[in-house]
Structures are given as C-alpha cells and as structure tokens.
Amino acid sequence: MGVFMAEVILLCGRTGADKNAYANQLKNQLNAVLLSCDELIFTLYEDRFGMKHNPVLQKSKLYQVHLAEQIVGTGTNVILDLEFWSAHERRTITQYLAEKGIKTQLHYIKRTEETWDKAGNHPIDRKNTYFVDNIVKNLFSEPFDEPDDDE
Numbered sequence: 339m340g341v342f343m344a345e346v347i348l349l350c351g352r353t354g355a356d357k358n359a360y361a362n363q364l365k366n367q368l369n370a371v372l373l374s375c376d377e378l379i380f381t382l383y384e385d386r387f388g389m390k391h392n393p394v395l396q397k398s399k400l401y402q403v404h405l406a407e408q409i410v411g412t413g414t415n416v417i418l419d420l421e422f423w424s425a426h427e428r429r430t431i432t433q434y435l436a437e438k439g440i441k442t443q444l445h446y447i448k449r450t451e452e453t454w455d456k457a458g459n460h461p462i463d464r465k466n467t468y469f470v471d472n473i474v475k476n477l478f479s480e481p482f483d484e485p486d487d488d489e
Contacts, residue, residue, distance in 0.1 A: 344410045346435055350422040351447035352482050360447050361419045370415035373402040395421070403431055410440050425483040432489075446485045 347364065351357050358374075365372045375398045383394065399420045406416040422428050422444075432442050 343441060344413050344415045345441040345443060346406050346410060347415065347417045347443045347445055348422055348428060348431065349417060349419045349445050349447060350428065350485055352423070352449040353421075355447045355449035357419055357447050360445070361417050364445070365417055368415045368417075370417050371406075371409050372417045372419065373406055374419040375399060375402065375421060376419070378402065403434070407435065407438055407440065423482050425485070425489065428483075428485065428489055444485055444489050448484075 347368075347370070349357050349361055358376075361372050361374065364370065375395060378398050378401075379394060402418060402420060406418055409416050418431075422431070428444065432444070435442050
C-alpha cells in the first residue's frame with residue numbers, strides 16, 4: 339500500500355465567485371479540513387473590525403497557513419480559502435509550504451456576472467460571509483491577479 343501525502347489546496351478567486359460552495363463540495367469529496375478567513379473573522383469579530391479589516395485579514399491568513407501546516411502533518415488534506423488575490427501572495431505561500439515539503443494545488447474559481455449579481459441579490463447567512471451591497475462591491479472590485487499557467 340502506498341503512502342498518502344496530504345496536500346494543501348489554495349482556493350483563489352474574487353469575492354462573489356462562490357468559493358464557499360466550491361470549497362464545501364471539495365471538502366466533502368476529499369474528506370479535507372476547510373480553513374476560511376471569512377469564517378474565522380466573522381466568528382471572532384462579526385462586523386465590528388471596520389478599518390482594521392486588512393490587518394485582521396493578514397493575521398488570520400498567517401495563522402491559518404501555520405494551522406494548515408500542522409493539519410497536513412497528520413495526513414489530512416487542507417483547503418485554504420484565504421482569498422489569495424495577488425500572484426505574489428500565492429507564490430509566497432506556495433514556496434513557504436514547498437520548503438516544508440508540503441505539496442500544493444491552486445484552484446481558481448472565476449467570478450461570473452451571474453455569481454456576482456447573485457451575491458448582492460439574496461439574503462446571506464451573516465455568520466460566515468459578506469453581505470455584498472454596492473458599497474462593498476466597490477471595495478472588492480480592486481485589482482485581482484488572475485492565475486497564469488505558471489502557477
């Protein structure tokens with residue numbers, strides 16, 4: 339019987355791409371642990387972090403990358419839903435995990451007009467996701483580096 343090597347799957351996609359649905363489906367298929375910045379942030383802060391969003395997000399990402407490293411060490415796959423908007427960030431985390439001997443995969447979930455419109459047109463479970471109104475749409479419309487073939 340071969341040795342199973344757990345890996346980390348990095349989910350990449352803009353807000354409104356419906357990464358949550360993809361992540362949960364993948365989690366069930368792979369019997370994996372799902373780590374999500376949105377879930378962690380909303381569990382700890384709900385909507386009360388305001389202008390501290392970026393520092394809180396960065397600390398959450400760092401914590402969850404280190405947690406993923408520990409979980410993979412037990413032989414369990416991990417799905418990291420940490421946004422990964424920039425190619426630099428994806429390369430940095432992939433390289434860090436590779437140096438630890440951890441294999442990664444990048445799954446890009448492309449936001450469509452349909453999923454983006456859907457994000458702003460239905461009630462959302464506030465426990466672990468953003469409500470996307472026009473103001474939030476503008477906030478999350480900042481530059482996003484789509485993965486290229488080298489990633």
